[in-house]
Amino acid sequence: xxxxxxxxxxxxxxxxxxxxxxxxxVYQLSxxxxxxxxxxxRNAIERIKMLRPTRKQLIDELEATAYREQNRIKRxxxxxxxxxxxRFWSNIKNELVGLSAKDPETTSAVEDALLEKIVSRYxxxxxxxxxxxxxxxxxxxxxxxxxxxLNGARVKKFGAFFRNxxxxxxxxxxxxxxxxxxxxxxxxxxxMVPTHFSNLDSILIGWVIHSVGLPAFxxxxxxxxxxIKIFAYFMNSLGAYKVDRRKKNLPYLETLKMYSNQAIQxxxxxxxxxxxxxxxxxxxxxxxxxxxxxxxxxxxxxxYQQTTEGEVRKIFVVPVTLNYNFVLEAPDLxxxxxxxxGKDRYLPEExxxxxMELIRFMFKFFTKGSNISVSIGPGLDVMGNYVDxxxxxxxxxxxxxxxxxxxxSNGSITDDKQREDEYTRMxxxxxxxxxxxxxxxxxxxxxxxxxxxxxxxxxxxLDLFSLLRLPEEELxxxxxxxxxxxxxxxxxxxxxKDAGKVNHATHLKGKVDQVIKLGIENVGIFHLKRPLxxxxxxxxxxxxxxxxxxxHNRLVGYELEQYI
Amino acid sequence: MSSTSEKPVGVIGAGNFGTVIxxxxxxxxxxxxxxxxxxxxxxxxxxxxxxxxxLHPNVEPTHDLQQVATQCDVLFPMVPSSHFxxxxxxxxxxxxxxxxxxxxxxxxDITLPDGQSLENITRLxxxxxxxxxxxxxxxxxxxxxxxxxxxxxxxxxxxRQPGATVVASHFNEVIQLGKRLLxxxxxxxxxxxxxxxxxxxxxxxxxxxxxxxxxxxLGYGENAKGLLISRGAVEMVYLGRxxxxxxxxxxxxAGIGDLVTTCNSPMSRNFTVGYRLAKGEKLPDILADxxxxxxxxxxxxxAKKCADHYKVRxxxxxxxxxxxxxxxxxxxxxxxxxxxxxxxxxxxx
Numbered sequence: 001x002x003x004x005x006x007x008x009x010x011x012x013x014x015x016x017x018x019x020x021x022x023x024x025x026v027y028q029l030s031x032x033x034x035x036x037x038x039x040x041x042r043n044a045i046e047r048i049k050m051l052r053p054t055r056k057q058l059i060d061e062l063e064a065t066a067y068r069e070q071n072r073i074k075r076x077x078x079x080x081x082x083x084x085x086x087r088f089w090s091n092i093k094n095e096l097v098g099l100s101a102k103d104p105e106t107t108s109a110v111e112d113a114l115l116e117k118i119v120s121r122y123x124x125x126x127x128x129x130x131x132x133x134x135x136x137x138x139x140x141x142x143x144x145x146x147x148x149x150l151n152g153a154r155v156k157k158f159g160a161f162f163r164n165x166x167x168x169x170x171x172x173x174x175x176x177x178x179x180x181x182x183x184x185x186x187x188x189x190x191x192m193v194p195t196h197f198s199n200l201d202s203i204l205i206g207w208v209i210h211s212v213g214l215p216a217f218x219x220x221x222x223x224x225x226x227x228i229k230i231f232a233y234f235m236n237s238l239g240a241y242k243v244d245r246r247k248k249n250l251p252y253l254e255t256l257k258m259y260s261n262q263a264i265q266x267x268x269x270x271x272x273x274x275x276x277x278x279x280x281x282x283x284x285x286x287x288x289x290x291x292x293x294x295x296x297x298x299x300x301x302x303x304y305q306q307t308t309e310g311e312v313r314k315i316f317v318v319p320v321t322l323n324y325n326f327v328l329e330a331p332d333l334x335x336x337x338x339x340x341x342g343k344d345r346y347l348p349e350e351x352x353x354x355x356m357e358l359i360r361f362m363f364k365f366f367t368k369g370s371n372i373s374v375s376i377g378p379g380l381d382v383m384g385n386y387v388d389x390x391x392x393x394x395x396x397x398x399x400x401x402x403x404x405x406x407x408x409s410n411g412s413i414t415d416d417k418q419r420e421d422e423y424t425r426m427x428x429x430x431x432x433x434x435x436x437x438x439x440x441x442x443x444x445x446x447x448x449x450x451x452x453x454x455x456x457x458x459x460x461x462l463d464l465f466s467l468l469r470l471p472e473e474e475l476x477x478x479x480x481x482x483x484x485x486x487x488x489x490x491x492x493x494x495x496x497k498d499a500g501k502v503n504h505a506t507h508l509k510g511k512v513d514q515v516i517k518l519g520i521e522n523v524g525i526f527h528l529k530r531p532l533x534x535x536x537x538x539x540x541x542x543x544x545x546x547x548x549x550x551x552h553n554r555l556v557g558y559e560l561e562q563y564i
Numbered sequence: 565m566s567s568t569s570e571k572p573v574g575v576i577g578a579g580n581f582g583t584v585i586x587x588x589x590x591x592x593x594x595x596x597x598x599x600x601x602x603x604x605x606x607x608x609x610x611x612x613x614x615x616x617x618x619l620h621p622n623v624e625p626t627h628d629l630q631q632v633a634t635q636c637d638v639l640f641p642m643v644p645s646s647h648f649x650x651x652x653x654x655x656x657x658x659x660x661x662x663x664x665x666x667x668x669x670x671x672x673d674i675t676l677p678d679g680q681s682l683e684n685i686t687r688l689x690x691x692x693x694x695x696x697x698x699x700x701x702x703x704x705x706x707x708x709x710x711x712x713x714x715x716x717x718x719x720x721x722x723x724r725q726p727g728a729t730v731v732a733s734h735f736n737e738v739i740q741l742g743k744r745l746l747x748x749x750x751x752x753x754x755x756x757x758x759x760x761x762x763x764x765x766x767x768x769x770x771x772x773x774x775x776x777x778x779x780x781x782l783g784y785g786e787n788a789k790g791l792l793i794s795r796g797a798v799e800m801v802y803l804g805r806x807x808x809x810x811x812x813x814x815x816x817x818a819g820i821g822d823l824v825t826t827c828n829s830p831m832s833r834n835f836t837v838g839y840r841l842a843k844g845e846k847l848p849d850i851l852a853d854x855x856x857x858x859x860x861x862x863x864x865x866x867a868k869k870c871a872d873h874y875k876v877r878x879x880x881x882x883x884x885x886x887x888x889x890x891x892x893x894x895x896x897x898x899x900x901x902x903x904x905x906x907x908x909x910x911x912x913x
Binding site for chain 2: 383402404
């Protein structure tokens with residue numbers, strides 16, 4: 001059988017695990033939004049005071065915060081920022097002036113009040129706004145239009161626009177441990193941590209969560225996404241909470257972490273991109289942001305400490321990779337990456353795409369055959385141990401272990417920030433290695449990888465930047481040579497798969513010429529300048545080596561370079 | 565102290581170092597001293613001494629691994645690196661995530677594909693070469709791991725001569741615990757959070773110890789030794805960094821401290837190997853005379869093959885490898901090193 005088509009799609013419809021939206025934890029959170037925001041504020045204030053125990057330290061921190069916020073307002077303003085931002089912070093600053101010089105007796109309440117003002121403002125900004133009606137509406141709209149587009153584009157017959165021959169399920173392949181994910185979501189609280197390549201990820205993953213029958217997750221979505229109106233609407237209706245990467249001050253970060261921590265403790269399934277931002281280089285994330293990740297560990301420890309009777313609700317971390325042939329923003333991302341590489345400077349977040357670009361992209365996406373696959377990884381406990389379908393943590397020998405023990409010192413559960421920082425680091429390493437294991441390689445990734453590495457090998461003396469400066473006309477790979485290399489690397493990829501170190505799409509196993517053809521046709525399919533093409537002689541050329549480098553990066557980290 | 569903190573601690577392995585450490589720990593706590601063999605445990609118990617060291621009254625010899633693991637939260641594995649993984653496999657079923665392990669073993673663990681041996685494999689990577697803390701984490705659920713390293717000659721410690729050790733761990737909790745348990749008025753404990761660096765330093769110094777023996781065998785004096793130790797330390801830094809250690813570990817008690825001690829210990833097996841090589845004997849003959857393998861001989865093999873893989877300049881290791889396994893004489897090796905043109909003293913700070 002020719003395997004170039006994806007294996008008969010097993011994607012089926014899953015029954016929701018919780019039928020009524022009122023049962024969803026995320027709904028409960030937003031129904032009691034006010035109380036929840038207060039809870040977060042209270043706890044965050046307590047935490048900040050623990051970290052800045054003296055009056056002097058607290059005032060210094062508040063001064064630094066006000067200074068940075070005013071700077072942010074001056075330098076990097078966004079549409080979503082509240083109108084009174086500038087007034088609010090100048091008021092804070094005025095109240096802070098000279099506070100440290102004053103008598104602590106008479107002013108002791110002032111800094112507490114200021115802290116509360118700030119934290120409560122942040123908590124309100126961060127908190128999500130899930131509305132069941134708007135969620136249902138969005139869901140139906142998305143489904144309806146996606147389906148129309150899909151059918152209109154694929155079945156080229158009059159009236160096909162209103163047929164239901166194709167659904168999103170044909171377009172987006174969900175593979176991996178779906179059943180386990182569903183089981184774990186019933187048993188405990190799921191923290192989903194996907195790779196992040198494109199702004200489309202958020203919507204895609206929202207659809208995936210719905211389609212496998214899970215209740216809406218709370219999202220840690222970049223505040224910048226809320227600049228784009230259409231996204232803001234989607235995000236709000238999906239239960240997103242807002243993460244503002246411009247704000248690096250301690251009160252903000254602690255409030256954000258507390259929000260995530262408390263929501264997880266309340267049983268809200270939660271999702272964030274632990275890479276923090278879209279992968280600029282196209283590499284699978286190697287370094288994760290530890291802040292939000294640490295809240296999963298802390299929430300688990302809190303649950304162990306606070307649950308006096310019955311079973312303790314467990315938290316499960318589920319890594320997910322999103323696999324694309326094409327990333328809309330690739331040319332900009334890689335440009336950012338190359339500019340910054342080696343230079344450790346601040347990277348302003350810019351979004352060049354408005355609502356129209358997005359719709360145009362959506363249309364392209366549906367009219368051309370570019371499938372997406374989403375790999376759901378196996379569940380982990382907060383220490384990165386695999387769990388079984390019942391949620392038991394297992395050691396490498398398959399013995400059941402009690403996660404509680406990791407927090408025990410001298411016979412009882414203790415708070416130890418340094419220990420948990422270390423656990424967070426370990427968890428992040430586990431997630432990264434899990435990403436590499438479940439990463440699903442497409443023909444297009446391999447085609448890009450092989451071509452770029454061959455060019456690199458042909459110019460051994462050039463560093464990356466000099467290589468990228470070569471005129472594209474000078475780059476041509478003999479097809480037979482390319483084919484042989486492709487075959488050789490593909491074989492190594494099979495071996496890696498057998499060793500459980502990577503996954504690949506079934507289409508990769510077809511006849512080599514056809515797989516290469518498929519790969520070349522699909523890599524970066526909608527870019528104006530195509531990263532890979534065949535010329536009239538049948539040889540391999542590129543119109544954009546930089547973007548090719550981006551797609552090639554997807555396969556870096558498996559040590560496949562040595563087989564080029 | 566609360567009653568739970570009075571739980572006994574376990575020492576696994578009743579060699580020289582294990583016995584001495586058990587005695588030091590016994591000042592603060594009740595200690596189980598585990599040995600594999602039932603008779604040995606019985607003998608230690610009846611004689612109330614082991615390897616010539618009288619046992620502290622708080623030390624109880626045992627051969628029941630399960631008992632040690634269930635009664636103690638804190639264990640100190642002190643078995644040779646060649647048996648370490650096997651020991652961990654036996655211990656692992658009894659270990660829980662609340663256990664804390666602080667090991668005192670200096671050596672690498674090597675896992676090779678079938679059909680390959682340390683002799684015939686050409687290159688080694690960190691996939692194959694593991695430190696003991698890594699073995700503990702691979703074989704058990706224990707994550708809070710620490711290690712002990714430093715200039716710790718068992719004999720001198722037993723005589724209560726002044727000495728120090730480093731407790732290294734990623735976890736402050738483990739370091740503080742190690743300090744609390746080990747420290748006394750004759751034994752200072754330093755902290756380091758680069759556990760892998762400290763472990764690697766403790767192994768690599770064995771290479772320089774062989775070289776030190778060789779210089780001594782050629783009859784050279786203190787200038788030569790000073791040269792060797794300083795250049796040896798630099799080489800350890802290069803190698804150690806390639807293997808995942810941090811510079812600081814090599815400059816401290818477990819690095820320079822241990823190195824100086826080892827290079828000045830004519831009784832040590834590594835030193836003896838070097839000494840006799842310089843006298844013109846061949847390696848197989850020297851090893852035939854020894855009851856235990858000098859750890860450094862294997863370390864040279866491993867370090868040389870790692871250096872090749874990670875493209876690290878490690879001249880002393882490389883020459884020693886040639887002397888040990890390729891028939892080069894010690895004089896030739898020394899001549900090569902003395903003529904080598906690259907003379908930057910320190911280029912890594």
